[in-house]
Amino acid sequence: MAYQLINGKQIAKEIRLELKHEVEQLKAEGLQPGLAVILVGNNPASETYVRGKIRASEEIGIHSQLIRMNDTITQEDLLSKVRELNEDPNIHGILVQLPLPDHINPDKVIEVISPSKDVDGFTPINMGKLVIGQRGLLPCTPYGIMQMLDRTGISLEGKHAVVVGRSNIVGKPMAILLQQANATVTLCHSRTVDLPHYTRQADLIIAAVGKLNLITKEHVKPGAVVIDVGMNRNDAGKLAGDVNFEEVAPLTSAITPVPGGVGPMTIAMLMKNTVSAAKAIWQR
Ligand SMILES: Nc1nc(=O)c2c([nH]1)NC[C@@H]1CN(c3ccc(C(=O)N[C@@H](CCC(=O)O)C(=O)O)cc3)C=[N+]21
Numbered sequence: 165m166a167y168q169l170i171n172g173k174q175i176a177k178e179i180r181l182e183l184k185h186e187v188e189q190l191k192a193e194g195l196q197p198g199l200a201v202i203l204v205g206n207n208p209a210s211e212t213y214v215r216g217k218i219r220a221s222e223e224i225g226i227h228s229q230l231i232r233m234n235d236t237i238t239q240e241d242l243l244s245k246v247r248e249l250n251e252d253p254n255i256h257g258i259l260v261q262l263p264l265p266d267h268i269n270p271d272k273v274i275e276v277i278s279p280s281k282d283v284d285g286f287t288p289i290n291m292g293k294l295v296i297g298q299r300g301l302l303p304c305t306p307y308g309i310m311q312m313l314d315r316t317g318i319s320l321e322g323k324h325a326v327v328v329g330r331s332n333i334v335g336k337p338m339a340i341l342l343q344q345a346n347a348t349v350t351l352c353h354s355r356t357v358d359l360p361h362y363t364r365q366a367d368l369i370i371a372a373v374g375k376l377n378l379i380t381k382e383h384v385k386p387g388a389v390v391i392d393v394g395m396n397r398n399d400a401g402k403l404a405g406d407v408n409f410e411e412v413a414p415l416t417s418a419i420t421p422v423p424g425g426v427g428p429m430t431i432a433m434l435m436k437n438t439v440s441a442a443k444a445i446w447q448r
Pocket residue numbers: 212213216259260261262263284304395403422423424425426427428429430431
């Protein structure tokens with residue numbers, strides 16, 4: 165059976181172009197959205213991701229500021245920097261790149277980010293708003309997946325969605341957004357007994373665990389839609405997802421690749437959130 169390859173890279177490009185036009189208009193009205201990215205230490209993966217975020221900002225016309233801090237910085241100094249950015253009128257979005265060094269508690273750092281500048285959607289206020297269905301800044305990866313499904317014309321109404329992974333940044337918010345879009349949602353995780361039992365019932369599988377080739381053909385019902393959030397390195401050192409693409413893709417009706425799927429959407433939604441934060445209106 166022929167399956168549809170969901171081109172996240174292309175959809176993200178379209179969204180960035182829409183945002184570029186919007187930013188041109190905002191600039192003409194005297195408002196240039198600004199994003200501050202704090203990078204602590206020099207983790208090579210983080211360096212790559214941060215570069216992608218800065219590049220996207222420049223392309224769209226968002227003012228970006230990369231703040232590098234040594235990995236020996238104290239938690240208090242990092243909190244002070246965040247508080248300073250909270251007060252900076254030229255900065256509308258603040259992102260603290262994760263992971264942070266072990267001596268810094270990420271919860272404490274996220275907590276001090278002003279919810280109105282929380283373009284990751286990670287603060288307790290924005291997470292709480294999401295849960296009770298109020299407008300706020302949404303976490304970029306689940307938001308990007310919703311946009312990708314919407315723009316691909318995949319309906320969620322009455323569908324059974326199985327989310328694999330319960331992280332605060334992907335699995336948990338993903339389950340909430342899908343449920344709000346009228347899907348029936350099952351949330352599986354590392355302690356789930358007999359994962360294939362659940363995923364085989366899914367019309368839509370969201371794999372967000374971080375385990376290479378976790379999802380095989382035994383996990384998938386023919387005709388299902390599969391979204392791969394995994395970012396792993398395979399034996400050849402290449403970027404690969406949680407889904408064994410070769411064997412799963414022919415079973416699906418639609419599937420996202422890694423790279424070129426969810427990753428670029430995450431960055432596009434970070435840009436969208438920054439523009440929304442600058443306008444101080446949050447659309448869902
Ligand atoms: N505060 C915070 N916010 C984040 O949003 C955040 C973070 N910390 N820490 C790390 C993760 C990871 N993440 C990615 C974003 C884009 C790609 C991406 O664009 N990937 C490309 C490939 C990039 C490559 O080739 O390496 C793709 O999938 O096609 C990947 C990973 C954001 N994260």
